[in-house]
Amino acid sequence: MVIFVLCAYPDISKFIIYYPREYVCENCNKTYAKKSTMVRHMKYECGKLPRFGCAICGYRGYQKTHVERHLSRKHAVLYKPDINRNILIFNL
Ligand SMILES: [Zn+2]
Ligand SMILES: [Zn+2]
Numbered sequence: 001m002v003i004f005v006l007c008a009y010p011d012i013s014k015f016i017i018y019y020p021r022e023y024v025c026e027n028c029n030k031t032y033a034k035k036s037t038m039v040r041h042m043k044y045e046c047g048k049l050p051r052f053g054c055a056i057c058g059y060r061g062y063q064k065t066h067v068e069r070h071l072s073r074k075h076a077v078l079y080k081p082d083i084n085r086n087i088l089i090f091n092l
Contacts, residue, residue, distance in 0.1 A: 053090045064089060 021031035032038035050060035
């Protein structure tokens with residue numbers, strides 16, 4: 001189900017697509033718009049420590065992409081194929 005909400009500001013003539021969060025994690029009551037996201041949350045995130053982490057500063061993230069983004073922003077690790085970012089990411 002998709003609900004279109006008209007933005008309250010008249011100068012922004014865009015429709016905001018609002019996805020109602022229909023799926024609820026029965027453990028922590030977090031809500032998700034997609035079932036697949038909720039299932040991933042229950043499998044990897046709910047009640048668990050983040051699996052991935054930055055080997056430089058110890059930052060932890062539930063998803064590898066979060067740690068990769070952290071590496072590029074905080075530690076200026078460039079997205080080059082010859083740099084093996086995996087050595088900078090620990091995976092529990
Ligand atoms: Zn949960
Ligand atoms: Zn870090």
